[in-house]
Amino acid sequence: MKSADKSLWLLDGKQRINRLVSFIQNGWKLTKCVVYGVDITGMEFLELPEEFRELIEMQYINAYQFENLTVDQRDQLFKRLNSGVPLSPIEIIRSVLGTDILDYINNLLETAFMKKVEFTEKQKEGFKDQELILQMISVITGRSYEVGGKSLLSLALDLRVNGLTDGEKSLIESVFNFLSAAYEEVEDKVVKKSLKKADVVRITGASVEATDRPEVFGHIISSYIASQPSGSLYKATTSNKSASASSVKKGIEILQGILVVDKQSA
Structure with a gap:
C-alpha cells in the first residue's frame, strides 16, 4: 500500500517472500521433502535438480498495490x-x-x-x-x-x-x-x-x-x-x-x- 509519505507498506506476505528469497540465496536447507517422486531432503537451492530450480525461478508472485486508502x-x-x-x-x-x-x-x-x-x-x-x-x-x-x-x-x-x-x-x-x-x-x-x-x-x-x-x-x-x-x-x-x-x-x-x-x- 502506498502511503501519503510515498512509502510502500507490505500488508501481507513479507515473511513468505523473505523466506523464498533466502532459500534462493542458499540461506537454508529443505527438511523432509519429496516432490514429483524425487527426494530433495536436506538440499539447498543450488543443490536442487536444474529443472526444479528453473520451475522456482519462473514463478511469479502476484502483488496488489492499493492507493488512497484511509x-x-x-x-x-x-x-x-x-x-x-x-x-x-x-x-x-x-x-x-x-x-x-x-x-x-x-x-x-x-x-x-x-x-x-x-x-x-x-x-x-x-x-x-x-x-x-x-x-x-x-x-x-x-x-x-x-x-x-x-x-x-x-x-x-x-x-x-x-x-x-x-x-x-x-x-x-x-x-x-x-x-x-x-x-x-x-x-x-x-x-x-x-x-x-x-x-x-x-x-x-x-x-x-x-x-x-x-x-x-x-x-x-x-x-x-x-x-x-x-x-x-x-x-x-x-x-x-x-x-x-x-x-x-x-x-x-x-x-x-x-x-x-x-x-x-x-
Missing part, C-alpha cells in the same frame, strides 16, 4: 488478508487503477449529482461508490455496457495504460454537469426511490444523448423510475443480471423511450 481501510484490509478472506473484485480493480484515475474518480464523487446518491458507510468501505463511477464512465464513453467485475477490470487496465482522452473527459464532465442540473430540483423522496445504484447506470446511459433540458429530463426520468412496481419491465433490468450488457442496454432504451413518449404527448 488508515481504517488499511487496517480492515490487513485483517481480511490475515483471516483468509479473498480480495473483492473492486479491491483488485482499485489496485490496478493507480493514483491519477482514483483521484479523478473521487473528484466525480464530489459532483452535485453524486452527492444525491446514497451510500451506506459499509458500501463506502467496500468502495461501491468508486465502482459506480467506473460503471458510469464505461457507459458514457461507450467502452462497454457490461459493467460487472471482469469488464470493469479490463476497463481499469486500459485506463491505467492509456488513460482517458480529452474528448472522453469532456463528455464525462458534460454528462455529470447535466445530471447535476437535472436532479437539482427533484424532491428528496423521489431522489431516494430513483437513484439506486443500478438506476444510476441506466440514467447515465439515457442522459448521454438526451435533448431535453436537464430539469425536464430529471423530472420525467425520476418520476418514472420512482413509480415503477417491482414486476415492471424496467425493474426487471435492474434486478437479476443487472450488470450484464443486455440488461443495461434494455434499461437505457426504456428510459429513452419514456422521454420520446413524453415529447409526443406534450
